[in-house]
Amino acid sequence: KAGVTQTPRYLIKTRGQQVTLSCSPISGHRSVSWYQQTPGQGLQFLFEYFSETQRNKGNFPGRFSGRQFSNSRSEMNVSTLELGDSALYLCASSPDSPEKLFFGSGTQLSVL
Amino acid sequence: SQQGEEDPQALSIQEGENATMNCSYKTSINNLQWYRQNSGRGLVHLILIRSNEREKHSGRLRVTLDTSKKSSSLLITASRAADTASYFCATEEVKTSYDKVIFGPGTSLSVIP
Numbered sequence: 722k723a724g725v726t727q728t729p730r731y732l733i734k735t736r737g738q739q740v741t742l743s744c745s746p747i748s749g750h751r752s753v754s755w756y757q758q759t760p761g762q763g764l765q766f767l768f769e770y771f772s773e774t775q776r777n778k779g780n781f782p783g784r785f786s787g788r789q790f791s792n793s794r795s796e797m798n799v800s801t802l803e804l805g806d807s808a809l810y811l812c813a814s815s816p817d818s819p820e821k822l823f824f825g826s827g828t829q830l831s832v833l
Numbered sequence: 834s835q836q837g838e839e840d841p842q843a844l845s846i847q848e849g850e851n852a853t854m855n856c857s858y859k860t861s862i863n864n865l866q867w868y869r870q871n872s873g874r875g876l877v878h879l880i881l882i883r884s885n886e887r888e889k890h891s892g893r894l895r896v897t898l899d900t901s902k903k904s905s906s907l908l909i910t911a912s913r914a915a916d917t918a919s920y921f922c923a924t925e926e927v928k929t930s931y932d933k934v935i936f937g938p939g940t941s942l943s944v945i946p
Contacts, residue, residue, distance in 0.1 A: 756936070820925065824875030824877070
């Protein structure tokens, strides 16, 4: 089985722009979670989708949003980018419950 | 918010030695997991221990869980240079709705050849 695929691998944006990140889960996995990783804050939970519905949400502003499609692929969007949004964004999939998460390699976002 | 807190933040040992990392958490959990992350890459699941288990082994890994103290430890025996990575504990919180997995800040392990 192919692993979790995140695209793009690297992204450079400027303040005020918006960005969309993509995540393709392992085939058959219906749950997709997103995390933001920074040196100062560590891994912060953004949200989790299951069968196209957001099941859980972290403590991030409304500028961070996501969605999941019928084929379980997920996207996350960040609008009005700020310098502090520079981070590694990780996507993880699991069949149902998050007892074992399978992570992608992440998208490294740099906001200039 | 972070549920788990790892200790120590960084650990440096010689190849062949054992490495022990600790994790403390705050709320009731369904299970606790340990993950490894090599520099700048995605995390890899190592082992899961359920709230009704006290100890679990997987190869050179040994995990313990003490729910009364809300703490867990990960022991890597006979460490190798390839074990150099960051290690994170993650807890699945007990919620009335669907659970979510929260990660601690991690322990950076350096194994010197």
